[in-house]
Amino acid sequence: MNPSADALRVLVVEDEHGVLTALQDFVRELGCQPVGALSAEEALRLVESEPVDVVLLDLRLPGMSGLDFLRLRAFRDRGIPVVVISGIATEPEAHEALELGAIDFLRKPIGLDRLADVLSFLQVHTLKGRLYERRAPRAAVTFPVRVDTDWEWKALDLSPLGVKVAPQAWLRAGATVQLLLALPDGGPPLAVDAVLARTEENGDVLSFVNLKPPDFARLTKFVNQVRGQGPGEPDAP
Template identity: 40%
Template structure:
């Protein structure tokens, strides 16, 4: 397995719950990142005007401008700064809208801090902290393609779930399973492809799981060849 290379990032946390903002800031500083916390989207825009962060942790339900409205602003989208949405009290449709607007990932509150650290490690791997924004532009806009593929999931404790992949990107996948999984759980994914080759076998992290048994996974050790196979299959299934 290839390990992520953690690199210090300059992070902007947009969180109106002051105590939670402090929790995020304390934890992220402990793992080596530089952190600034603001409580509104308007304040985040002001900070971005002064200096672009390497990544933004964004709540959706903010006073004044919402997180969704913030993400839709041309100045934010054109900046190329990756956004990780961390929020509670949102629907699956809102989570999908966050991803459509270019969020790297959506993490439901309460956010397991180890999951957040892992996501940021992978953001750091794909960025040069000396060059914020554009270096991560392609990652931020990674396409999530609809697809239907058989999936088998196994946890380290031996629990097995089965279902189907419904969306895939270069960074992870969304699947409907026969039972839910706990966010933060490392799992082994086995995706069957109809190309005659071996299943795509990938170590991943559960980053979201809802009451309708939809689970989102972040790839941890996917190879370029495996990514190509998954995306080519999704493109082949796309309507012409």
């Protein structure tokens, strides 16, 4: 499939030539426009010189690491969403990547169905190369969230990539919990793993980790229905 002129521009940052080529080919098959970089330094030059909508970022790179790249003010200020990909990253590294703003973490070998879902989602919610202000559409909806089978929290809003809950004093940055989301959509409770991404004044924001494609699709459908949209319709400008 040849990308259209307004296709999502995806920068793939991967130091293994074979993996880089395979990911670029897959991104192209999805109708997106791939750009490749073999290092974080090259990736930074690219985002400073041409439009980029999404970055697929390996953490283990020669020279500057993927985490160091995420810490760069010159990159962070651009607000480009990042999907981290790695086969050997530790759990603390995965948590730090999410804390630094990555919207998802995918382990190698990469589940291509999951990557396709993420890129398709971002394609829908991108307009002229710029994501809407919250990166992912959220629904202001309240429902119970059971945590590790012991506590019950209250969700404040939800996106297909994470959930905001009422402030929890004991929750610390990088903490991983298993959530049971009682979505009011008529289906069974949804079990997901999540990591605390950031704390805001009115709640804690947790990012979902290694979400299964059917669960991602269910969350996307539910969020769009609550927002009064069809399952795959973009936000209105």
